[in-house]
Amino acid sequence: ERLQNNFQFIDVGRVDPRKKDIDVRKAQFVEIYDPFTPKQTAEQSHRCLECGNPYCEWKCPVHNYIPNWLKLVAEGNILEAVELSHQTNSLPEVCGRVCPQDRLCEGACTLNDGFGAVTIGSVEKYITDTAFAMGWRPDLSHVVMTDKKVAVIGAGPAGLACADVLIRNGVTPVVFDRNPEIGGLLTFGIPEFKLEKEVIKRRREVFSQMGVEFHLNTEVGKDITIDTLIQDYDAVFLGMGTYTYMKGGFPGEDLLGVYEALPYLVSNTKRCMGLNTDNTNFIDMRDQRLVVLGGGDTAMDCNRTAIRQGAKSVVCAYRRDEENMPGSRREVANAKEEGVQFLFNRQPVAIVGEDQVEGVKFVTTRLGEPDENGRRVPETVPGSEEVVPADAVIIAFGFRPSPAPWFTDLGIETDGSGRVLAQEKSEYPFQTANPKVFAGGDMVRGSDLVVTAIWEGRQAAEGIMDYLDV
Ligand code: FAD
């Protein structure tokens, strides 16, 4: 019996969840992966070798107990698996959907070497989705509440993770967000075809039942002052993200028909969510020849949103080669399947047109010597200019930090690029230069990932509790 188990990975290959038909994928804003069946989940979980020193756990930024919950799932024990999964992750069903597993847990799986990694992400998603469907909810009946209250600014993954750990330890988190729904970029950045908004709505209900208070449509600094929060709460956690758009710095960026990635994505998601019924600010790519500039997750989401809106063509141009793209390979493959055309090694030098966009001028690049970060720097090839015709252009070059004006008043320090200084390895993890204020997620790391924001929010909660001595 034991021997058979050990060789399951040879008899049963890696199977990914089925993707929806391509016609559906090209037209609808629904998650493209169907859920695993219970049988598939058990079979795939069974492939885990239960390595003594599991690399997947180390590579997972929140250090999930992966082989342990895979074993529980293989045995059909969903309720124990979901409890265990929530010991390390505040939003496992979200990470299962959007983590770039190929670079994280699954990339580190021993079986990735030739046999196909265990489908860790899909199983993680399955555990929580199934447990919720079975009526499971986190049980906090044993928690003794203290009289401590923490204001959490930002309901993105960092803020939510911080609130989750606080409430489970008897500290009341009160979360403020300027948006009408929780989730931060989970709701207003990542499109429905990767993460349906019902998943976040369900989490809002669960967190509310647990005792987390949400004040939505409330911008700190405008609708409520930071001084009030500092006075009324025992500590403050900042998880405000990064929202300054990076520009290309070439001519033509102000022409009609040139858009920033995030407003484009937000306008579409709000429409899908029924939050934009009068279509104000809705950016529609129907029948347009679109060029998307950039090669990260944001660019991929724009490409695939435009396909679903009915763009005539979508060309994604990136200045390095495919090997050196920063985003998830799975999402690049999905974009290709859905009809996105890629131009690699192309650097935009101008957006051309009279008032309205008519095209993008590129030069071809080749990769030169590595820079100080070890990434090879693109060099331009002389005489390689070309113009790709376009009716619309989306700039998806990423985000820089956006420090609030009140940071200096509070004595919160930032580095040269505007990231808030808050160390993980310190007496109180993620404390800022103001002892009462903690921070984590994109505003500390610079734009990164959902799972790293969750880790920092959770660690900051530990720091806050140490600081408050609870
Ligand atoms: P955010 O998610 O940005 O949340 C910050 C919150 O703070 C927001 O809700 C904002 O409204 C609120 N806020 C800010 N200032 C105030 C204020 N003054 N008052 C009240 N509220 C305020 N990562 C992945 O792992 N996988 C992916 O597939 C992926 N795809 C992405 C696609 C796109 C288009 C983008 C833009 C990002 C993507 N990311 C992805 C990155 C990921 O979404 C972020 O790294 C993560 O959301 C950061 O979490 P956060 O909590 O730090 O910030």
Ligand code: SF4
């Ligand atoms: Fe993998 Fe992300 Fe889940 Fe960690 S949180 S196990 S990296 S999918």
